[in-house]
Every structure is written in structure tokens, then in C-alpha cells.
Amino acid sequence: MDILHYTEAHHDFRKRLRAFMDREVVPHIDQWEADQGVSREVWRKMGRAGFLCPTLPTAYGGLGGDFRFSVIGIEEISRTNHGGLGAPLHSDIVVPYIMSYGNDVQKQTYLPGCAAGDIVTAVAMTEPGAGSDLSSMTTTAEEDRGQLVINGVKTFISNGILCDLAIVAAKDPHETNPHQAISLYLIEDGTPGFQKGRPLDKMGLHSQDTAELFFSNCRIPAENRLGEKGMGFLMLMDKLQQERLVTAVMGISVAEVMLEWTMRHCKKTTTSAGRPLSRSQAVQFALVEMATEVNLGRTFVDKLVVEHVAGNNVIVETSMAKYWCTELGKRVADRCLDLVGDYGGLEQCPLVRGFRDVRVMSIFAGTNEIMKGIAAKFMGL
Amino acid sequence: MDILTYTEAHHRFRDRLREFCETEIMPHVDQWENDHIVPRKIWQKMGHGGFLCPTLPAAYGGIEGDFIHCLIVTEELSRTMQTGLAAGLHSDVVVPYIESFGSDEQKRKYLPGCVSGDCITAVAMTEPGAGSDVAGMQTTAVEDGDAVVLNGSKTFISNGVICDLVVLAAKDPAVENKHQAVSLYVVEAGTPGFEKGTQLEKMGWHSQDTAELFFTNCRIPKHNRLGEKGAGFFMLMGKLQQERLVCCMGGVVAAERILEYTTAHCRRTTAGGKPLSKSQAVQFALVEMATEAKLGRTFMEKLIAEHMAGENIIVETSMAKYWATDLANRMANRALDIVGEDGARESCLLTRALRDARVMSIFAGTNEIMKGIAAKFMGL
Secondary structure: OOOOOOOHHHHHHHHHHHHHHHHHHHHHHHHHHHHOOOOHHHHHHHHHOOOOOOOOOHHHOOOOOOHHHHHHHHHHHHHOOOOOOOHHHHHHHHHHHHHHHOOHHHHHHHHHHHHHOOOOEEEEOOEOOEOOOHHHOOOEEEEEOOEEEEEEEEEEEOOOOOOOEEEEEEEOOOOOOOOOOEEEEEEEOOOOOEEEEEEOOOOOOOOOOOEEEEEEEEEEEHHHEEOOOOOHHHHHHHHHHHHHHHHHHHHHHHHHHHHHHHHHHHHHOEOOOOOEHHHOHHHHHHHHHHHHHHHHHHHHHHHHHHHHHOOOOOHHHHHHHHHHHHHHHHHHHHHHHHHHHHHHHOOOOHHHHHHHHHHHHHOOOOOHHHHHHHHHHHOOO | OOOOOOOHHHHHHHHHHHHHHHHHHHHHHHHHHHHOOOOHHHHHHHHHOOOOOOOOOHHHOOOOOOHHHHHHHHHHHHOOOOOOOOHHHHHHHHHHHHHHHOOHHHHHHHHHHHHHOOOOEEEEOOEOOEOOOHHHOOOEEEEEOOEEEEEEEEEEEOOOOOOOEEEEEEEOOOOOOOOOOEEEEEEEOOOOOEEEEEEOOOOOOOOOOOEEEEEEEEEEEHHHEEOOOOOHHHHHHHHHHHHHHHHHHHHHHHHHHHHHHHHHHHHHOEEOOEEHHHOHHHHHHHHHHHHHHHHHHHHHHHHHHHHHOOOOOHHHHHHHHHHHHHHHHHHHHHHHHHHHHHHHOOOOHHHHHHHHHHHHHOOOOOHHHHHHHHHHHOOO
8 A cells, every 4th residue: 555645756756866866976975974074066966956955836946846755855865875965954854944934035045046956054953052952042143233143052053064054043032931032044154253163073974064053243134034033933843843754754764774785685695504694583583573663664654744745733643753763763773783793893884874874863853852752742641 | 644444334333333342341341251251142242233244245144344344343342351252353363264265055054143143153273282383283184975074172262162163274184285284174063073171271361262172083064164175274374364464453452452541540640749641751651652552553554454455465464463462562561560559450451451462472373473474475
């Protein structure tokens, strides 16, 4: 039973994207991992080929597609076994803020570049000391003579080095209600007072240019506010369903990729006894158990994608899927490494990068503990 | 998004059955658990209510429903927290053998009684020493003129005491290929040489009359064979997809019941002046259990839709049987920990739930067998 009902257009998109990945992404990954960042060129190539922001209207250079195109984008990037090219973050998490809350001028100014790959975006919520708990952020935005002055530090910002445009969450220090104090602002790279740090040295996602962003008396025009003043918290909450669903799709996709690789490995690798690893009952049971959980997770995520596309509120289920699928990714990575044995300790084994990269998924986009707290709240516990 | 398409008829069926369970079953469950059997009368009442064999054609008294009706029966009966009235086993596992493989005469003779609850069925595969390994069975069926002579014993047979008709697997000792030796026979209670043992004392399923069955030079007419001679193994294999899907349903709905009960308990029980459900540890446990219940439910519904469409989902069904029954066990255990000392009392439904869940990972092919089947069909 096909839950997602992909159309010909979806299948064609996937086919073209997979070919693109094989040609333009896979050959460069080792270099990008060493460079702690991908090339700007690959963003432009992706954009020119029509693979960025597929859900944007064609008027802005998008495909006018639905969220299923985003799912395909995430899955195909996952297949390349690297986490540097933050296209899903750009297309499915950051740009939707501009599309949903931007005014016409903002949309005209930025969206065509976002779709073309000339404007790489980042979203800056997390601060040192304020991660999943948005209401405790300390970055401020104060009005001054028709302008806004931003002060503060953001950290763990993906696409932090490459980004041309950052959506920054900052609060009005004069507003005492922490939920009504936050607004979102569009800040262009190069704005005086906006500085990027060095790429953070991380356990995983080596090709991802994650960085700190510093704002010191950074003055931006008042019209760079995104949406209504004080609505930042609600805008973030509203978009987090999709962000978490994107993360769930990432979790299940990397689990699938690692399991697929490990199954192939176990079939073609023989033990000292001369038979394939996959003929060992212990290995078979491990593979079946992982495949079972992957099937369960995939079915659940597919159903949520359909619900999300239909505009249903699936906040409880999405929180559940984010935590469960990212935990699954971690479990599968860990268990696959055990099955593969000493080869799995070599950098040349793809599981090594997968293992490293999946680890942070239970932490970002709201930690899995936050997910459980949200689910509990909306379940009325 | 609804994976399964429920009709008005399904909803009405559920409403009627829920009322039936509340009035005809719930008040008697404790008694049945003590008796280690349910009364024959409840089977007949179920039959007269239209709740047995809902998928059978009207010609046999059935309501011509689909597999969603079977799911509804499993769901509603799970609310009664008893296992004695094994309607799912009868309707969805045993009777389909007669419907699919029986001759017109066999169908006319038995199916109306199966629907009305006058003919309660059991299926006898497992033997002492041959459980999930069907090919290892020892019971023999030897043709002698117009009769077939049965010898052997079967064990762990659900509905074993109350059954009126047994679908029996036995092998022809003259056939060497063990997969071609097995045939299925229908054997009526009361046939000379067919004896039922006493109820087995079990860890769980106290209201279920699980028993041993003995066949000693038991002569049945040759035309009591179900389907082709030697095709028994393949008939069993063919029907096991549905049997295992039924077990998956049992596991998922048991998990849902346990979660429902535990959540309600945690909301109304206070500790240190606040409801248990306000404790973060309890909340996380309930959310984790609810997540797994939803994962199981979604996967199950997808498989039901595929099964109804006639698809071969042997790998996924094997996965679902093992995962959902393990889930029920995990849930029962964790629920007991959350509920604490109250959970150890017989008056707490979780006690029975834990006891009853335990065997699910063993019957209908152990969960290890499930993983072996999945591995085989995944080409490992």
C-alpha cells in the first residue's frame, strides 16, 4: 500500500536529484569533510537545477511542489551519507519563514535568490545557554531612530559560515512576557556589526559549516522584521512541526541507508568459516530487528507526511516521530557497527561517518526530551 | 489520514458489539477466569449477535463483512480483558480453513454452525515436541478403506475442551518428504478414539480452555479430509499470514488497553499531593509507550489494508507479529512499574494483562521463528 501516492513528477524529481547527487555531491564529500564546509558552487548548481526550495511558487523560481518534494530531497541527501549540504534546512525550514511571514517586498527581494542558490540561509535561534528553551534567549532587538539594533550571540548555527541571510530571533528587552517579547529579523551577511565565528569543531557533521554568529550594535532597517512584532515565539512554534518532521525523515532515512549498506556488507563478506555473515542466525536476527523498526518508523513517518501535507495538526505525533526516528538512527548506526566489526572502525567505512553524523539528531531541532515534554503536554498529561 | 476505510456498517457493528461486551461478557469475566473456561452459551449469544465469522457469506449465515470487522472484534474483545472467548481464533484463524479449502458439502455442514456459535472450532497443529516446527509433527493419518485412522496427540490447543470440531494436521507415515506428508482433517468431538485432556494449568489465559487432544485409532470418514492430500503444509503456510496478522492485532490492542488503563490510573492517582501524571518520569514513560503503540497501530493498519488487497506481505507480517507481541509484553511490564504496588494485586487489570500478554510472543510461531521467516524471505 502506497501511503504517499507519489506522482510521476515526484518520481522524476527523485531520479534527476539522485543523478545530480551522484555527479555533483558524492565526488566532493571527502574534500568538504576536510574543509569543514561545502562549496558555494554546489548550492548554485543545486539551485540552477531546480532542487532548492521545491515548494516555493514558480513565481519565485520554485517548483510549486508539495512537502513530498521536500521529503524526496531529504532522502536523496541522506543517501549521500554526509550532513554538510544543508539544503533541507534551507529549503524546508528557513525559507518557509520568509514565504509564510514575509511581506511582498521581502519575498521579492530574497526568495528568487533562495531558489537559485545565490542566497544561502540560516536560522539563528539557539544561544549559549538557551537551546530548546526559546523563551529564555537573551539576544535583544531595540528600536532606535527608525532602525533596529541587534545585540547578542547565537551558536550552533548550521550554514553559519556560508549564509547570506540569517533569520534571527531576538527579544525586546522592554517586554516582560517572554513569549511576547520575541520577533524574527532578516539580517544580511555583511551588515556592519554582524560577524561570523569560525566553523565549530564538532563530533560529527564535519562538512557542515556550523558556527557562532555575533551581533554587536548591528543596525538593520525596521522593515527587516519578519511578520508582526512580538509574534516570533508563535511563528517559531508554528514552523517547528515541519522542522521536526524534517528531522524525523532524516532519522528514518539515515537508518535506511545504514541498514541497506550493512545488509549488503553482510551478504558479501564471508567469515573465517567461509560462509557469508548474513547466514549467521545472530546476524540475521539483528538485521531483521533493525529492518522491522525501520519499517515501523517509515510507515509512521509516511502517514505523518500525508497529514502534514493535508494541513492537519499532528504536533503530538510529530514530536513522537522526531524522538523515535532519531533514536532509531542512533540505534541502527551503533548496531550496524557491531555487525561489521573491525572494518567499521576504519574511516573508509561509510558507517563511521553515519554514526558520527546521526548522533546530534536527538539533540537538534528540540532535544528528544523536549519532544517528550511537548507530547506529554498536548496529550493532556 | 485514515489508512483503513471504515463504513457506516463497521461503526454500527462496533457499537452493537461494544454494548454486547458490556452486558454479556464483562459481568462474567472473573467467573470465567476461575472456571478456566467460558460457557457454551456465550458462544451462541455471540453467534446470534452476528459477531462470529463476520466475513462469511450470507448463505452460511455470515454478514459478508471484511477483515476490518475482524479487527473490530479483536479490538472490542480486548476491552473485556479475557481470553477465554477466543472468537478471533475461531472466526479468523480456524474457520477460514474450512471456508477456503472445504468441499461444498463440508462447508454446508459446518459453516452455519460456526457462524451461529453452535459449532466451536479449534485447530490442532502443535504437538509435544513439535511447536512452531510444523514439519516435525508425529501424528499420523493412515487410509484404511473409506476411513482414515488417526493416531497421536496434540497439545496447547486453544478451545480444546469446548470445541465441537477440530481442524487437525496429521501426516501420512508412508510419505518421506515431510512437507508433502501433512494433510488436514476435520474431526468432530465425540468421534470414538478422539479424547480431550483436562485443561492445562497455565501462567495466563485463565479463562481459556487450552487442552491436550488425544487420537487413538480414531477412525474418520475419508471425506473428512480438508483439501488435497499432502497439501496440509502449504495450506497451513497459506493461512499463517492471517493468523500472524491476527496476533499482531492482539498485541497492538493489548498494548493500547494497557496504556489507556495506565494513563487513566496516573491521572487520578496522587503522590505527594499531585497526580502521578505530573511527574516528568511518568510522563516520559507514558509518551514513550504511546509512541510505540502508535507506531505499531500504524504499521498494523497498513498491513491490514495490504492483506485485504490480497498482497503477499509475509516478511512484514512476521515482523509485525514479533514486534507487536513484544510490545504488549514491554508495555505490560512497564505499566506495572508505573502503577507500583497496586499493580501486583489481582484486582488490578494489569496483572491479568501481564500474564495474558506473555504467551503472545510464543504462540502462532514463536518470535524467533518470525525472525527466521523474515530473514529467509529477505534473502539473508
